[in-house]
Amino acid sequence: MTTFPPPEFTWAGVDTPDGRFTVIVDDDGVVYASGWTDDPAYLHNLIAPSLREDPRRDAMRHGDGGDAIAAVESYYAGDLDAPSRIRVRQTSGPFLTAAWSALRRVPPGPPVTYSRLAELAGNPAAVRGAASCCARNAAALFVPCHRVVRIGGALGGFRYGLQVKRSLIDRETSAKAA
Incomplete structure (x- = not known):
């Protein structure tokens, strides 16, 4: 039986109205980490x-980010659903995995509460x-945690x-209202 080594990580960044956005993807373009930073090592530690x-995943190489970077650019150009079309890989226990999956289905627009996210995740x-x-x-x-706020509308963390969270929520709410 032939086994294949796991894909290597590539990182890329793009300037956005909210600051530099960086992604870490594998050879298939699956996102493992992303955020508003110009430090790929910071993101690598979140995986x-x-x-x-x-060990090959510790020596990330710079690339173009492919579809993931294109989705970020499309998001900022008005296609708010573009990041949801990119595959993501995260792992944890059953509830967090279910919650990340539920979060990917929360549409752009007015945010949901942590209580509502818990319901959507099945608990x-x-x-x-x-919140965790x-x-x-x-x-x-790509997993839009910015779309979740506290009861009463406070942003939370x-x-x-x-x-950045306020900017994203305002962008999505205004676009959906238009």
Whole structure:
């Protein structure tokens, strides 16, 4: 039986109105980590250890980011659904995995609450788990944790700053209202 080595990681970045956005993808264009930073090493550390255990994944190379970077550019050009068409790979326990999947189905527009995300993930009592899903999300924008707020509308937290989160929510809400 022939086995194939796991794909290597490539990183790329693009300037956006919210700052430099960087992605880490594998050879098939699957996103493992992304966010508003120009530091691919920072993003690499967000990837679950089990997904980066092959040493070749520690020596990332620079690339063009392919479809992932194109999706970011499309998002900022008005195609708010573009990131949802890109495959993402994250791993954790059953609830976080379900919550990340549910989060990918939250449409652009007015955000949902952590309570609603817990419901969408199949466990209405897991509000703290929903917050953990957002905090542990390595693939920002592709898994749109910015679309979740506290009850009452307070932004809550965001790894890349509340100014970026507010900008994303405002962009999506205005586009859906138009």
